[in-house]
Amino acid sequence: MVRFMKKISNKSGLPPGTLVHVGEKKSEQVRIRVLDYDEGHLEERDPAGIDECFVYKDKPTVSWINMDGLHQVDLIENIGKCFDLHPLILEDILNTTQRPKLQDLEDYICLILKMITYDETINQLHIEQVTLILGSNFVISFQETEGDVFDTVRDRLRKGKGKIRKMGADYLAYALLDAVVDNYFIVLEKIGEEIESLEDELLENPGPETVNGIHSLKRELIFLRKSVWPLREAIVGLEKGESSLIQDKTAIYLRDVYDHTIQVIDTIETYRDMVSGMLDVYLSSLSNKMNEVMKMLTIIATIFIPLTFLAGIYGMNFENMPEIGWPWSYPMLWAVMISVVLFMLSYFRKKKWL
Amino acid sequence: MVRFMKKISNKSGLPPGTLVHVGEKKSEQVRIRVLDYDEGHLEERDPAGIDECFVYKDKPTVSWINMDGLHQVDLIENIGKCFDLHPLILEDILNTTQRPKLQDLEDYICLILKMITYDETINQLHIEQVTLILGSNFVISFQETEGDVFDTVRDRLRKGKGKIRKMGADYLAYALLDAVVDNYFIVLEKIGEEIESLEDELLENPGPETVNGIHSLKRELIFLRKSVWPLREAIVGLEKGESSLIQDKTAIYLRDVYDHTIQVIDTIETYRDMVSGMLDVYLSSLSNKMNEVMKMLTIIATIFIPLTFLAGIYGMNFENMPEIGWPWSYPMLWAVMISVVLFMLSYFRKKKWL
């Protein structure tokens, strides 16, 4: 089961802006990677300390600082100081229970979103918080673990594929956002496959574990929905907002990623409808089976109970039972019994129980 | 079962604007057809190559370029280059998992919609993506397969019926859109017939296959809804948008097709309500049947179990059973038994079980 509520109570009561990491410590070590580029050059390095990143703040080239692992609070604090981030923003970065949201602070934009992957080893969704800070010439991204979703962006930067090297920091932020949203489709595909296999199970051989399957699918969809739904609004804010950090020519790309998000939400809703329908089918198949079992019992009991009664009658030991002595009474009783059976069978056939 | 999720994961991670065909290859060969007309003349041809289409870009007459089959990515790319289409638009044309949407890029408008047909051989909905590109004097339409829905428009053009030849490219785009929406009504009619036949089955002889019928109807309606619902918004955008590509006199026609779309959506919602109601009726008919079966069993068991007990009593072999020897005890037992039966029957009649 997805742990759906992280411990954040230990944070309650602290003054706003107090930096506490809320969430599991998912990676052993914090890893920082820097990519600095413009159309002509590309510099890539893993700085030893956080101080090495500070030069990128005012460099005219586009810089992408990526940090994997959030548990070293002092690193985050240092970055915050250097790049002039508001304490509430730093708090949000560290608190991994945030819902996706956009905060526009004029000098920079903070976008919180959820990276979702499907862990096939344990058949579970894995939800991780990603924060993007977009400044005029830098993007800082924070991840809980070292993921591979951003590798494709890194590759495109290295190889200069597409126009990513020719565009500004806003396009880089878009590319990272797009990589996350694209990943949702992979998760949806997995869930779609799960739904199909449950459907087959439902039609062929439904059992109690089918309900559990439906139930856990339902829950996964609830969590997916909760993680994706607010993103829609955040992207609208990015596209429609009048931040000078977003250039006009990037808007069409944001519109595209917005369309993808809508499509993800649409598909989640469709899946929810389908999964609800499956429960109805399961319950009615249960009722059907019960009906069949009960008919079986009723047919057997209705045929044999009266016959047993008849046999019981002539098993009595009364001295004065004239039928006992008659020579044809035994075959006649058989005749009566057989006609009772035949009558019952035709009655059941008429009732369409057979 | 409708395959509801196409494989698009292999596309994830590519830079935006990368052209990859997402969807099944539904037609063997790409077929291009061109219709160029104004009020006075009409030219129709199947160009051998895509290059022959390029002359139509700047011709003052209205040109309709129709392409059936999307799997030849280079063709689409060539068209895109010639007609100055944005890479994201080309990507949308090729990705057949799009939801209906409208994109207004000033020089041209791109409308993505879903053609829905009902394949009677396999009793299934068939959903196909159609993209319309409307420029100032041309319309380019992309279909996944060679369909016959646009043939009526082609006919009207050839014969000069109605005012289609006197109007501009925007009217042609409307005519194509209208042809697609009109087709929805045919699909709805089929589904209406399915609902009626399921209703009859439900009232006369409901069985497990009725639930499956209801379930698959429900799912079809979910997919129809998903395909049509966003179209509403797209048409509003077309009608209310201030694109200079749409002339004022075309607006009333767009309003008309908008009304049709609303009617389609309305009917889908009505069908959904009706189908939900059918499941309730089915489940209560199951419960009714179960009740009837149980009453049958209970009546038989309640009458005969006590009688069998009585017969069992006098089947015992105790030496000291005075009743055994009395001459009237056998007929008296019969009298007792018959009165028990009569009492039971009147009791059941009072309870309205009989």
Added chain:
Amino acid sequence: MVRFMKKISNKSGLPPGTLVHVGEKKSEQVRIRVLDYDEGHLEERDPAGIDECFVYKDKPTVSWINMDGLHQVDLIENIGKCFDLHPLILEDILNTTQRPKLQDLEDYICLILKMITYDETINQLHIEQVTLILGSNFVISFQETEGDVFDTVRDRLRKGKGKIRKMGADYLAYALLDAVVDNYFIVLEKIGEEIESLEDELLENPGPETVNGIHSLKRELIFLRKSVWPLREAIVGLEKGESSLIQDKTAIYLRDVYDHTIQVIDTIETYRDMVSGMLDVYLSSLSNKMNEVMKMLTIIATIFIPLTFLAGIYGMNFENMPEIGWPWSYPMLWAVMISVVLFMLSYFRKKKWL
């Protein structure tokens, strides 16, 4: 069952504005009636041909042209030509599957609505399309059959009751609209009576036919809703729209008919809630009955099966059964049996099964 989907597929593919009558031919012959009036005079006649109506177009008096029966397409076409109606409007008049809507074409307003009557002979709703065309000094009304709903308006005109003769064509259109909406209340009353009688049946003697009653009520409400809901928006358009055809002093009357429509919709929603509740009550009464039946069976079986077993024991023929020969064993067995019965009864009483 209400036929809920009329055949409109044969219309698909035709150019917009093509006039085809969609719907059953409900009346034998088309009947045209004209009422021309102002405060001082009233002229009423049944013109032989449609041409006689054309003089009313420019007469300063208010003219009401009423046409019952839509199957003579050429008549509609002629009227359209004379009164300058847009081909799409004529198409809408003939297509009786339209949802209620308002179209304001500056020179005239077209209002499509649904006349609903309750046919008591077959206990069914009867839904018919009515179209009103309001010009500056004329109203043209189209009905599918000759109805009597407009007779009250005709009467008021003849007798000069109320202020209808003093007001313009917009008030006449309001009066017709009001007559249709007033009629909805009669239909709601009938449905209210049906609900009450079903309620009584539900509390006293629910059976399978009760579900069918609930189901058909539900369906009727679905159709009513579909027919009335869009009217709300249409009347708002009429009231709030800035058409010069609607005079200021008529607005308060439109507000009144709007309030009535809201009340109709409200009542429909209330009925839907009530009918849903009835199904729940029915299902729980089924479960209750089943419980009662099962308790009966269980009590009888639990009492007599052990007794029959005991009797079976002493019916065995073993030679070495010492109890058989004891003189008190038969009465003792009876004592045992009676105490088993008493114990069982007290147990069931404790369980509140008796």
Added chain:
Amino acid sequence: MVRFMKKISNKSGLPPGTLVHVGEKKSEQVRIRVLDYDEGHLEERDPAGIDECFVYKDKPTVSWINMDGLHQVDLIENIGKCFDLHPLILEDILNTTQRPKLQDLEDYICLILKMITYDETINQLHIEQVTLILGSNFVISFQETEGDVFDTVRDRLRKGKGKIRKMGADYLAYALLDAVVDNYFIVLEKIGEEIESLEDELLENPGPETVNGIHSLKRELIFLRKSVWPLREAIVGLEKGESSLIQDKTAIYLRDVYDHTIQVIDTIETYRDMVSGMLDVYLSSLSNKMNEVMKMLTIIATIFIPLTFLAGIYGMNFENMPEIGWPWSYPMLWAVMISVVLFMLSYFRKKKWL
């Protein structure tokens, strides 16, 4: 059961503004009471005829004319003429099936609302229509019966408590409105008590009458909702509307009564949620009981049916049954039977049926 639909069909077809009383005649006689006051003086009287009220129209003091009983149509008509009320307003006053609504006619405001009381003798809601007409210096209130809800306002006026005597007619209208809304809380309390007692019944001893209780609660809530929900909008209209009849200093009081209305609606929704939940609990308790009954039956039947069979075997009269003659076969059979019973009991215990 609440009669939920009053006969209004006899009104249909009449011209708008025709005065017909729709509703039961709830009071024997119409009673008119007048209260005329300003800060310094207070005059209270029961005028013999309606004509005596007319002097209050232009008096500078605030006048409150209260009329209990609506069935004397001519009285209403006279008031209407004197105070210049629009015929549609008079119609609304008389038609007691109106939903709450606000009509602002510049010279006066008409507010229709529902007075709801809980009749404890028959445990039912009693819904009555109240109409308030607010002019610049008068309030006319129409009630169906002589109620005591307005008595508190009358008292405050007489005693000069609060600031009611210092404020204008708008504050008086507010005070009457507030008295009606305050009364809703009393009704909600009663319903809350009903819900709690049903809850107790549900947990301790649910039976068929519990469902009926839930069902009638549900219905009461449907009616309450229908009566209160539209009031919200009406009060917003009063508060936000720019009528010169409402003074600025009264607005905060209207805001207060608006908040109360929202709270009433909120509570109704909460109750609806709770009552829905109760039905689920009831149904699952039914299923639980059924399960228990079935287990009982199955345990008894499964233990004794095989034993009875064994006894039946040795009750057979075959001549060649060697076991019959063996001396130890009778005790051995007992041993077998007892071990079968023990095995069954341990099996049931393992299955957690015991």
Added chain:
Amino acid sequence: MVRFMKKISNKSGLPPGTLVHVGEKKSEQVRIRVLDYDEGHLEERDPAGIDECFVYKDKPTVSWINMDGLHQVDLIENIGKCFDLHPLILEDILNTTQRPKLQDLEDYICLILKMITYDETINQLHIEQVTLILGSNFVISFQETEGDVFDTVRDRLRKGKGKIRKMGADYLAYALLDAVVDNYFIVLEKIGEEIESLEDELLENPGPETVNGIHSLKRELIFLRKSVWPLREAIVGLEKGESSLIQDKTAIYLRDVYDHTIQVIDTIETYRDMVSGMLDVYLSSLSNKMNEVMKMLTIIATIFIPLTFLAGIYGMNFENMPEIGWPWSYPMLWAVMISVVLFMLSYFRKKKWL
């Protein structure tokens, strides 16, 4: 069970602004605490009487007056007079059944909200009303009982942690609001734990008490929702409202607490979805168990009832039963019986009942 409706009927009919305490008297004694501070100094005291508070009204430093216990109406009245609070505001403070709301009266802002705690001794939610009055340089807070939620704010003030001492009264009001909202997360965590433990129970050993658990969770969520949902709107009013009492630099903090409220609402909705799903799982597990019980009964009955009948046949005492005398008939009957059993078993295995 949470008492969900407090007695407020005794308040009905009183003039608006009449001060009556509605709610339980939850604390023995009213306790007043004052904290007066600016960046440089801090004064803390428990004034003996209410009059000592009045000096803080016009002091330039920020003053926080906290009152625990609402049952001494005259105290509230005195405060109201001193700080010029509107009678309706005082009424709201005393009426603890208010829903969260914001009232902006220019000179001061009144925010009513709900403090929610989870009482672990009785496993219940405890909901208490908190009112904050924000003036230009003071905050007055009213609580029903002496809570410890505000202690963290008090501590931060004393220690000068964070920037609370440097900011104005609006920041203090924010800090108190934030403390309340932070507390909601603790309550949600408890409920999350309850849900998880119910989930485990549901999968391992569901019983009637599981339904009660689900039911009481559902109800708790209904109350939570009712208490938190309106707060959202109130905070929006605070943030977006143009009150001069809220400084620009506080807005970002209000936005933060708004985000937290949305997250609380989101989580409540998610929990509701999850709890609804649990009921479905429970009901289907009940049906499954019933199916299993019925199969057991049917298998036993279907096997042994026919066998018992056969044994009954040969227990009859007819004189003319030739089989009785045949030497092999007894073993043959056994053979028949065994084959019947084997056939039945294989039949049940085929039906997948075994």
